Amino acid sequence: MQHCTSLTPMQTLVAVDWGTSSLRGARLDSVGAVLEERAFARGILTVAPGEFPAVFQTCFGDWMQADKALCLIAGMAGSQQGWMQAPYCACPAGFDEVASQLSWIMPGRIAIVPGLSCTHDGVPDVMRGEETQVLGALQLLNLHEGLIVLPGTHSKWVQVRGGKIETFSTFMTGEFYALLRQHSILARTLPEVDGELDRSAFDDGVAFALRSNSLLQSAFSVRTLALFERRAKTSLPSYLSGLVIGEEIRTQSLEPGEAVVVIGSDALTQRYEYALAQRGVSVRRAGSEVTWRGLLALALPIPSKEK
């Protein structure tokens, strides 16, 4: 399959990660060296319809002009509420499938990376932005098979086979934590600030969730353990975090001894490392550089993919 993009050795890549609440960009040379990075508090929620070109021009206009750079944009900028709707690419999808379904805003110059869709039991699932991180991780770690986890507001568990994203599942883990933390009856029991991670409380939360059947039930233990003074108030946010992450991990099909790749912040990745250890699973880390690496891979004709 032919790529529609092809960064020349003379061109720079303007790699953009335009999410719901943040806008980040990097200028990369054709071998992937980061020449410069920028971040703005201009997530798509702050941008009115029609204002996307102007915001883009303000943030990255100089980079685009310098040497007729190519720009690829990943993330929610491709959603209904974004710059231009980029249709979802159906799984299984690898570099070629994603690169061939770019949505061009300015042909040959600015394109949006499609999100991915898959189906479980007749019900669709979607991601937008994470596909680029996964593709970057596959490149960085030289990986063709495995399980990749992207923890967050809506965690993604991604199954990779033969160098392609075969399927994935979304878990509203971070959002459930925030809902329970801020708006539920448990909020009255929890201290105002989360504080440092209490490892032992977190582990207890994970362990209880792994033995439970549903967060609907296990979450109530935050209240009762506090009521009977069985757990210090300051430890409750860590315990609740363990419950929701443990619930996510409970439902996964994992073999002891297996390793999964986790793409996330150091703090969140560490929590997943602790939690997965209770199922005998180890973690291989991939950091935030995966997004730039993924966009670069989509911009370059990759020899191994052109056979």
Place this chain on the structure above:
Amino acid sequence: MQHCTSLTPMQTLVAVDWGTSSLRGARLDSVGAVLEERAFARGILTVAPGEFPAVFQTCFGDWMQADKALCLIAGMAGSQQGWMQAPYCACPAGFDEVASQLSWIMPGRIAIVPGLSCTHDGVPDVMRGEETQVLGALQLLNLHEGLIVLPGTHSKWVQVRGGKIETFSTFMTGEFYALLRQHSILARTLPEVDGELDRSAFDDGVAFALRSNSLLQSAFSVRTLALFERRAKTSLPSYLSGLVIGEEIRTQSLEPGEAVVVIGSDALTQRYEYALAQRGVSVRRAGSEVTWRGLLALALPIPSKEK
């Protein structure tokens, strides 16, 4: 075991259900006929510490004076934030255990019914108010064994054996619905008002939850089904309701052909009837009169319990 209470044939019972957000009372004669009922928007959250006696006097002072009535109070009035903390009675607990652990505010005249506690896997669970409803249902239905469900903000599944509440489990079902409905990303997808129950959407939600492993995952389907226009917006509240109730029911150990008793409003009981039908379980209904019946049973020396 001796009861500390004993309503005489000449006395009336002032039966009070004092919950978090409402205060209801009934005047009953010694055979249980309801002489009068009252309801006030004076749940314990509206009452300042120290004001409970005055609020009680205003609402029920005349009933108490009439014939030296006996008053039993069930519900959150017995919690830390209530009139007086009534310690939890440990399960298994039946009429005798509960009646012998009343907390007397005015000896022989006004008492608070204890809540119940039990333990699962080392973690405590509690109820307050529901124990009285269950005891009332056992009386009304002449039941000694079985499974009783009290759906609501915090649903209770109660196992009764030998006329006693052996154990129970809490599920934060109603609260999770409200959190997802009002504060989550799904709120943007849902219509402003819930509207009438859409039976087919509700059934689909239950069915998907019964096939799923966690609400963390199944809840995201509200978003994706809307995104792909696979389900009408107006049907989404019913679908989400099916998902959370289905998640609660998924975790229960139930045999097809079994009947469970459901104590709740007609509308909510009907939803449980629909949902439980998918597991081949039928529903026996018990209405709101169970609270008065439970309080009456606790006030009377019951011959069958005095052996």
